[in-house]
Amino acid sequence: MRNRVIEKFIDADAFARYLGIEILEVSKGSAKARLELKRHHLNSAGTVHGGVVFSLADAVFAVASNSHGTVAMAINVSIAYFRAVREGILYAEAKEVSINPRLATYTVDITDQDGQKVALFQGTVYRKRESIETLF
Amino acid sequence: MRNRVIEKFIDADAFARYLGIEILEVSKGSAKARLELKRHHLNSAGTVHGGVVFSLADAVFAVASNSHGTVAMAINVSIAYFRAVREGILYAEAKEVSINPRLATYTVDITDQDGQKVALFQGTVYRKRESIETLF
Amino acid sequence: MRNRVIEKFIDADAFARYLGIEILEVSKGSAKARLELKRHHLNSAGTVHGGVVFSLADAVFAVASNSHGTVAMAINVSIAYFRAVREGILYAEAKEVSINPRLATYTVDITDQDGQKVALFQGTVYRKRESIETLF
């Protein structure tokens, strides 16, 4: 599903655009993205900032959880970091673990360009009744 | 403690600078920061992006956990979101909850300019033996 | 508030009773409990089991989040462990961090009998509309 409404939703994410996040795929309950690392994505140790890894994961989490067409808002997220990356491309892939009318939970795997695991993200959303079309 | 070494550590955080995060205070085990929200910090719903709130918290978490002078790396973080903010200034304050030679845990309160709670962040670092001066 | 309804709620927690958890205090949004450690609370390393520390915290989290009189169900919890305890008494104290009609978040501090921090628990509930009186 890469329909007009979810496309508008993706285009409306100003911060994802500011970071350079590119959504690669979307289907009901899942999404994939990539981010090419630049110097301004690094932290004081010269490795990718925890906030960048999180934001990439959060962006696909938002797309996946809003892909059903109703507004989903993040309420809780946990992230575990495995590997410090200095350059190249990061990938994030969100999958739906559980969904009911009010709540849904997703995992997001973040990997580097060699397919090595960088971080694991687990997030829950509260699902509102309104359509995501009301956001624009 | 706002000594030369921790100042260098703060200045070296390229991503925090890219976002506009300003570190206001640092002492052993704690730190405070602010971020003035701009349009590019917003998500598809027109509210501040989860990744921005996280990154602000992560920046003070990094400063607080590296304030002892040895390198600390984030291994796990959980965040709960309470309130969608559209504009104004966000504040984040990190406090040390527990520390031993290898591990330390911090909480970070994120508030808006009216002092309303926006999110609660809880993070654990792995503490390496080397000085943060080796990073630069 | 240690009224008849919340008393019934506390008495109805079969697992808390099975573990030996004793609720010491309850007020709107907060609660306190203690657990005297026995040999059957220990893990393979001879220290208190992570599940025991969690269950003690979860019990006060349940009391605090249901103290408003409507049913609250845990949706997400994070716990960080600081210290391995072998014997004595554990205390847990839950505090409300944020509440709205549908969601509420609590932190629970777990300490040993010397007041040393043992773990930090952060949990979010989904708040249903029905009264806790409908549970019995």
Add this chain to the structure above:
Amino acid sequence: MRNRVIEKFIDADAFARYLGIEILEVSKGSAKARLELKRHHLNSAGTVHGGVVFSLADAVFAVASNSHGTVAMAINVSIAYFRAVREGILYAEAKEVSINPRLATYTVDITDQDGQKVALFQGTVYRKRESIETLF
């Protein structure tokens, strides 16, 4: 690997035994368990206690993370709950997501006897240098 040492480790978990947890399978980095629900596993709402679900997951997390033969101690865990269960059998399966000499992360899927997802657990351990044989 269901060798003598890990068998001793499993037998030494007094709390898992107290709850009735049965370890079904162990191999390097993974483990599986089951728990037959009894009335004393329930909470005030008459559904399985969050602490029971967590403890079952924590028990397989401990077995999986100690299966390499060196002592692993839990430092952080997050759990998301999806479904309230009233009776029957719960299963938990731990898988290793990432491991290095000092840290390792596991996910644990908890399901009911119909294979429905009950909860998702994500935990990180600190790996000590000593053998688990030193524990007994």
